[in-house]
Amino acid sequence: RNIVILISGGGSNMAAIVRAAAREDWAARFKARVSAVISNKSDAKGLVFAKEEGIATAVLDHKAYASREAFDAALMQAIDAHAPTLVVLAGFMRILTPGFVDHYAGRLLNIHPSLLPAFPGLHTHRRAIEAGCKFAGATVHQVTAELDHGPILAQAVVPVLPDDDEDALAARVLTQEHLIYPRAVAEFLSATK
Numbered sequence: 001r002n003i004v005i006l007i008s009g010g011g012s013n014m015a016a017i018v019r020a021a022a023r024e025d026w027a028a029r030f031k032a033r034v035s036a037v038i039s040n041k042s043d044a045k046g047l048v049f050a051k052e053e054g055i056a057t058a059v060l061d062h063k064a065y066a067s068r069e070a071f072d073a074a075l076m077q078a079i080d081a082h083a084p085t086l087v088v089l090a091g092f093m094r095i096l097t098p099g100f101v102d103h104y105a106g107r108l109l110n111i112h113p114s115l116l117p118a119f120p121g122l123h124t125h126r127r128a129i130e131a132g133c134k135f136a137g138a139t140v141h142q143v144t145a146e147l148d149h150g151p152i153l154a155q156a157v158v159p160v161l162p163d164d165d166e167d168a169l170a171a172r173v174l175t176q177e178h179l180i181y182p183r184a185v186a187e188f189l190s191a192t193k
């Protein structure tokens, strides 16, 4: 069974999932592999890691398409070439059309760097610090047409420390993302034998 992962940048969450999927117990239990990493940014650092891992990569530059719908249609075509069991958004910085979300309904996951439903959208760590939050974290959720609002699969909580700046909190949350995302993908695969 094929997993396709979409990235826009560093791809550290993608890398964590690739590493988890490379362990022999995963292959034995889930018969699933990461078959492609696709990005909307040709300079996404995660593409280098994927290539080094021998994983197929593709770049679809959203600026090359006349509309959001046209880009999503091309993206669906590139993804469906792998007939994926699961599509994973990992630091993928594009808002997807309802047509795209419907096409992958029930097999489209995302990780968001806040404890949803708190702080949907961007700059979540800065907003948590400004709000005086004592805790922050990350959420793995099913993607629905409403941004950052689908059913929650997993969350991780971290403390917000008094001298935290955005980068310090982001790093603390990212460490937890790398733990909960591979686990959530594994749980999804075991529930969809």
Ligand code: GRF
Pocket: 007, 008, 009, 010, 011, 012, 013, 014, 090, 091, 092, 111, 112, 113, 138, 170, 174, 177
């Ligand atoms: C991280 O802030 C993560 O929470 C969000 O995208 C950012 C980069 O993630 N999903 P990655 O290193 O590209 O996986």
